[in-house]
Amino acid sequence: MAEPTQQVHYIQPAVLQQFVHRILTGNGVSDEHAKVITQCLVQADLRGVDTHGSNRIPSYMKRIRQKVLNPSATPQLQQVTPAAAIVDAQNGFGFVAAHMGMQKAIEMAQVFGIGLVSVKHSNHFGMSAWLVQQAIDAGMMSLVFTNSSPALPVWGGKSKLMGVSPIACGAPAGKERPFILDMAPSVAARGKIYKALRRGEKIPTEWALDAEGNMTDDPAKAIEGVMLPMGGPKGSALAIMMDVFSGVFSGSAFAGNVTGPYDPSKAADVGHFLVAIKPDLFMGLDDFKSRMDYLYQRVVGSDKMAGVERVYYPGEIEQITHEKRLVEGIPFTEAEIKGLNEEAELAGVKKLNYV
Template identity: 50%
Template sequence: MASSARYYADPSAATKFATELLEKCGLSSEDAKSMAKCLVLADVRGVDTHGLARLPQYLDRVSNGRVNAKPNFKLTEKTPVVAHLDGDNGFGFVVATRAMEEAVKRAEIYGIGMVTANHSNHFGMAATYVLQALEKDMISLVFTNSAKQMPPFGGKETLLGISPFAAGAPSNTEVPYILDMAPSVVAKGKIRKAARRGESIPLGWALDAEGNPTTDAEVALNGSMAPIGGPKGSGIAILMDIMSGVLGGAAFGGEVGDQYKDTKPQDVGHCFIAIKPDVFLSTDDFKARMDTLVKRVHSATPAPGFDEVLFPGEPEHRLGVQRHREGIPYAEAEKEMFVDTARSYGIAELVLSAAPLSLN
């Protein structure tokens, strides 16, 4: 049975550790730091599936030449508010951070900015780029596509990605709105975990290879993921492909490379839209009105089985506050992986504590 022990890392030490590893792989200091920050941010917010645990796989992709460690980005202005970024097969984190920066820059001047990107790779937690826009008090929409793992509604074969859609809006004293959702019922990791433990999965999570709903986790792994709400989740996944792949000039319709299996570049597409609220009303007014909305949602009477009603993004926000205070808890297997990786790349190990930390 897996150990339940947890080892705590200071987020800034984790960022330094990941930065050094990525630099060893040939990324510039700036890009290594930017990508490390994205990965640690996911861990801080409890999106552990998209954090440092993925580092070895990303490092492998650089060493085997599947990702370009030193991309030469090409930005093309389409109109004053719209631009396109060719990511030159760089890491999705770096491409996406630059593309959102460009969208925000345009929104600062014109009220709205939109940037599509192609020739990119997996960009991790979509909320990362919403948080980037929130730092500048911007409303944002984030689209990406990804490798096929889900059939279109009514179909048998996988064609659509489990591509997360994210959106954000700033508030003043209350939590900001951060929706970050994949269009599948659950993440594939949950099915892998059930299969490892020999457990069944609830009906509705996944389909077998024939397109029938299944409760058998092993069968599900050879089948496909089920979209949320049938045609609705499938429709959102198609929208992700339209905004990122079709519009952005990237791969689409089942052709995005699989980062676990394919040797070809992924050619993931993204699309980022930033909106400055004061095109419509002052940013202060907008944020005050957002505070009212958050308070109204919070004041809803909890339904049976609920203690309180939360705003989208609030569970991750709360974990973030806790983890900035106590450190990020990593499992035994992750601790071992960090030690092995540090040794193979000849860098200092990440300092981990067996008890929660007391950080400022």
């Protein structure tokens, strides 16, 4: 890949949080909801998932201006059974509806051992790992599914139909790091294509095809084409699974009818599916945590293949990045800062100062 062609500036997390919060409230988002959204976006930045962090703000604000995302929407929660509920996001921010949904799933799991929440009529909710972390902070295991706009062909097809919808799950541990899996069914997340485009970088040729079906290292051509599924038919099947549990099950858009976060033409109608599970259902909590710690030790202590310095546990690299960026700051290119400051100017709020 090409090296970044722009100078990088490091922004302290607290400064970034205040800035993002100002833009959100300046666009009609309540203080309470802005706090949730800001926390989720900056968490992604801290974990190194820059594709799902604060750089998403311009696309979200454009959708507000085009009146296809309601910044003041209040999600409506309905209890379906003692252990299941549904949230109608009312076309508001996916962060807010998903946060409410996971909170409810955790509450039900604390009483019944498991809590299931379906979310309908939602929008992009950023990095799935923040919802997994919300469950871990409450001592819960979790499953987090969402569907998304067409970007991936089904195996054997050639046109966009399924989303690169992430599958995420997690479990708390004792003394070791928790297990956090957050992955797309494509070779790479689509957000990485947009990130490369913003930064003037090329992409690996195995990530996507252009509109003519050729491999490309040009992110602009990749956006016009299709993403490639990981593992061939396996990645394709996972994408369909996300559509079943998130779109079909919730009553939201599915089968290629979800509107993308960069498309300001109409409401997204995204669906999510959230599950919280009490980890001590079948054994004592101390025993469960001890077993999770043993699993971690076995994984990272594995015999390493040639050329590998360290074996990482799922989610560990992001947790290490989080710890590093809390101290060093979060990197942004000048083009990214310019895009964010243009939103600040439109909202009539103080710009991001990186000097």
